[in-house]
Structures are given as structure tokens and as C-alpha cells.
Amino acid sequence: MFEIEGHLECRHGHLFIGGADCVEIAEEFGTPLYVTHEQRIRDNLRTIKKAFPNAELLYAVKANGNLAIMRIIAQEGAGADVFSSGELYMALLAGFPKDKILFNGNSKSDEDLRRAVESGVMVSVDSVMELESLSTIAGDREVRIAFRVNPDVSPQTHPKIATGLRTSKFGIPSEQIVNAYERAVELPGVVPVGIHFHIGSQILSVSPFAEALEKVLGIAKELLNMGIKLEFVDMGSGLGIPYEKDKKAPTPQELADAVLPVFEEWCKENGVYPKLVLEPGRYVVGDSTVLLTRVNSVKGKFVAVDAGFNLLIRPVMYDAYHHVVVANKADVPPDKTYMIVGPICESGDILAKDRRLPKIEKGDVIAVLDAGAYGFAMSSQYNGQPRCAEILVQNGRAELIRRRETFSDLIHTQTIPERLL
Ligand SMILES: *Cc1c(COP(=O)(O)O)cnc(C)c1O
Numbered sequence: 426m427f428e429i430e431g432h433l434e435c436r437h438g439h440l441f442i443g444g445a446d447c448v449e450i451a452e453e454f455g456t457p458l459y460v461t462h463e464q465r466i467r468d469n470l471r472t473i474k475k476a477f478p479n480a481e482l483l484y485a486v487k488a489n490g491n492l493a494i495m496r497i498i499a500q501e502g503a504g505a506d507v508f509s510s511g512e513l514y515m516a517l518l519a520g521f522p523k524d525k526i527l528f529n530g531n532s533k534s535d536e537d538l539r540r541a542v543e544s545g546v547m548v549s550v551d552s553v554m555e556l557e558s559l560s561t562i563a564g565d566r567e568v569r570i571a572f573r574v575n576p577d578v579s580p581q582t583h584p585k586i587a588t589g590l591r592t593s594k595f596g597i598p599s600e601q602i603v604n605a606y607e608r609a610v611e612l613p614g615v616v617p618v619g620i621h622f623h624i625g626s627q628i629l630s631v632s633p634f635a636e637a638l639e640k641v642l643g644i645a646k647e648l649l650n651m652g653i654k655l656e657f658v659d660m661g662s663g664l665g666i667p668y669e670k671d672k673k674a675p676t677p678q679e680l681a682d683a684v685l686p687v688f689e690e691w692c693k694e695n696g697v698y699p700k701l702v703l704e705p706g707r708y709v710v711g712d713s714t715v716l717l718t719r720v721n722s723v724k725g726k727f728v729a730v731d732a733g734f735n736l737l738i739r740p741v742m743y744d745a746y747h748h749v750v751v752a753n754k755a756d757v758p759p760d761k762t763y764m765i766v767g768p769i770c771e772s773g774d775i776l777a778k779d780r781r782l783p784k785i786e787k788g789d790v791i792a793v794l795d796a797g798a799y800g801f802a803m804s805s806q807y808n809g810q811p812r813c814a815e816i817l818v819q820n821g822r823a824e825l826i827r828r829r830e831t832f833s834d835l836i837h838t839q840t841i842p843e844r845l846l
Pocket residue numbers: 485487488506508529623625626627661662663664704705706707708798
């Protein structure tokens with residue numbers, strides 16, 4: 426079985442996470458269920474901090490917006506990258522300090538901008554039109570801003586999560602960025618303090634990061650020549666994780682080895698020392714969490730479980746691989762090739778294809794690994810499925826951090842017009 430010491434282990438035939446028995450947790454709290462190991466999140470953040478000791482980390486809230494999980498991340502000293510007013514609301518509640526929150530987004534409404542101004546957070550501006558609106562809304566207040574640059578770099582990842590190509594909707598093209606800063610200097614209420622890019626997600630090679638950073642530092646140099654001295658260079662994130670256990674993903678240290686020399690040389694050459702900012706999402710929470718799902722029935726190669734793309738859409742949306750372990754048969758050798766399918770009324774509702782697993786029976790508990798990022802966060806109530814509960818484990822102890830939804834949660838925002846009654 427795949428193991429990470431102190432995090433995922435097999436003990437007397439059962440899968441353990443953070444010292445807690447997945448089979449017992451499934452019994453106690455019911456399935457389906459997301460189970461997160463607190464220490465793994467802390468360790469992942471510390472691994473990034475060790476590789477980038479002088480960098481500021483802004484956690485990308487969209488990866489996992491659970492309040493308890495964000496609280497842990499805030500305790501580790503990270504700030505937050507938010508992409509909507511809702512994420513801003515949650516990040517502030519979780520305790521991220523406002524001066525460490527960056528409000529991102531390619532389509533911010535005036536209401537979003539108003540909230541950003543009133544909350545006193547920084548804004549990553551995605552167009553000159555947005556800049557004009559922000560300046561008007563700021564009035565006599567001052568908002569610290571960065572511009573999001575589209576560096577036109579291919580991250581070599583799934584097309585749906587490539588965000589730094591010229592053809593993507595994000596950011597301002599490199600050749601227009603200097604004009605944007607000039608306009609920002611002219612306008613009241615907006616103070617350009619940073620430059621920002623983010624080229625995609627689940628990137629498995631470090632060279633696109635270095636390539637994009639070099640391009641953006643070239644722009645920062647032009648700005649410097651114009652007298653605009655930036656406080657930070659935000660290189661976003663997108664660092665991939667090894668979902669496939671026989672493959673490797675670059676470590677934060679490998680990323681640091683590829684980008685820090687480029688950054689440090691630029692600083693020395695120009696005699697200015699802006700802060701480097703990173704916005705990790707997936708790396709922080711991805712491998713901290715398993716999705717536990719129980720087998721309802723077995724029909725030939727099909728193993729029908731109680732979680733589908735309503736709870737974990739990554740396999741369907743991005744053709745993503747998630748490793749699966751039979752939690753109550755973690756030391757039993759494989760016997761057959763199975764397809765793990767969910768309860769949703771679509772043939773595409775497949776969690777895992779062609780997996781060699783021990784003989785599966787009704788009631789077995791299947792753990793879908795690496796489900797902490799873009800898992801619960803992208804869940805839905807499709808097919809009348811209430812969303813599941815979330816559990817936090819630390820030192821072998823399991824606590825509820827989100828209750829399971831009830832049937833009334835399916836309908837409580839709806840009304841039937843009186844004339845239909
Ligand atoms: C999604 C996103 C991130 C995080 O990406 P990961 O691949 O989860 O590390 C960071 N910055 C921005 C602007 C994003 O949209």
C-alpha cells in the first residue's frame with residue numbers, strides 16, 4: 426500500500442490517517458466523508474517555507490475553503506489569495522490578516538471592488554477598465570494594487586487549468602502592462618505596489634515558472650526605469666502534486682532551485698529587493714485529505730460507491746487520477762481490476778478506472794487519496810445529493826468541521842410562488 430510516514434499508514438489491515446483508523450471514522454461519522462489531517466497541512470506549509478524562507482505565502486482559498494482548515498493555515502503565518510467576495514468573507518472569518526489578503530479575479534463587480542476597498546485588502550487588477558472603476562470606488566481612500574500579467578507561457582498542464590497563455594481570459598498582456606502602471610500612477614486611490622502572475626495548476630515541471638518569472642522581472646525592470654519601485658513580485662502557484670504514485674512531481678525545493686537564482690540575480694543587478702510572494706493551494710491541502718466512500722454494490726467490474734462527481738469532480742472535469750485504497754483491506758493483495766463509480770445518474774460518473782484492488786464486497790470502505798484540493802470546494806447537490814461532512818484529525822483524534830447536509834439543506838433557499846400552491 427502507498428504510505429507516507431506519520432500521515433497515511435496501514436495498521437493491522439486498516440488505512441490510518443494522522444493516527445486515526447479510517448474504517449472507525451467511517452463507522453462513527455457515516456459515509457461519504459472528507460477526512461483531513463491537520464498536521465499534514467502544517468508540514469506542507471513548513472516545507473514550502475523552508476524552500477522559500479524569505480517569501481510571503483498567500484494560500485489560495487479556492488482549493489479548500491473550510492474555516493477550520495483556513496484557520497490552521499492562518500496560524501502557520503500565511504495570508505490568503507481570494508477570488509471572490511465570498512472567499513474574502515470566509516478568509517476574514519478564518520482570521521487571515523487583511524494586509525495579507527490579495528483579492529484576485531478576472532471579473533470583479535463594482536460590489537466586489539467596494540468590498541475589497543472597505544475591507545482594506547490588496548487587489549490584483551485584471552484590466553485597465555477594472556483599474557478605473559477601482560479608483561472611482563476608492564474615492565479618497567488608498568488601495569494597494571498589483572496588476573495581473575498574462576506572461577504567455579505554457580504550463581504544460583490540463584487545458585482547463587492553464588491560465589497564463591495568451592489565449593486565456595486571465596491578466597493583462599505583457600505589452601500593455603506598462604501603460605496600465607502609468608495609468609495607475611495618474612489615478613487617485615490606487616497605489617501600485619506589486620506585480621502578479623499565475624500560469625496554471627497541477628504543473629509538473631519547474632521550467633514554466635522560471636520562464637514566466639523571467640518575463641515578469643523584465644517588466645518590473647521597465648517599471649523601475651519609469652520610477653515605479655515594487656514592494657512585491659507575486660508568482661502565483663500551480664505546483665503539482667504526485668497523484669499517480671509511480672510518478673514524481675517537483676518539490677518546493679526544486680521549484681526554489683529553479684526560480685530563486687533568477688529572482689535573486691535580478692534583485693542584485695537592480696539594487697532593489699522586492700518580496701517574493703507565492704500563492705500555493707493544491708500543495709498545501711491536496712494530500713492532507715482522503716474521501717471515504719462505502720461500497721453499495723458490486724456488478725462485474727463496476728464497484729458502486731456512495732460518492733460521485735457531486736463530491737469529487739476532478740476525475741470527470743480534468744481526467745484526473747486519484748489513487749484509491751480499500752481502507753478495510755489495506756494489506757490485502759490485489760485480486761481483480763475494478764472501476765469505481767458513483768451514484769450520479771450519468772455514465773461519466775467514474776471516480777477511478779482500471780484499478781487492481783483486493784476482492785471488493787458490499788460495505789467495504791474505499792479511500793480516495795489526495796482529495797483535499799478542489800474536492801469538497803467543487804462539490805454540488807446534483808441529483809438531490811446533500812453534501813457530505815468533513816472531519817479534522819490530529820494526534821489520532823477526529824472532530825467534525827462541517828456537518829453533513831440534510832434533505833432540508835437541499836430546499837431551504839427555495840420558495841414556491843403562492844399561485845402554485
Ligand atoms: C488557483 C490559484 C492559485 C492556486 O493554484 P494551485 O495550483 O492550487 O497551487 C494561486 N493563485 C491564483 C491566482 C489562482 O487562481
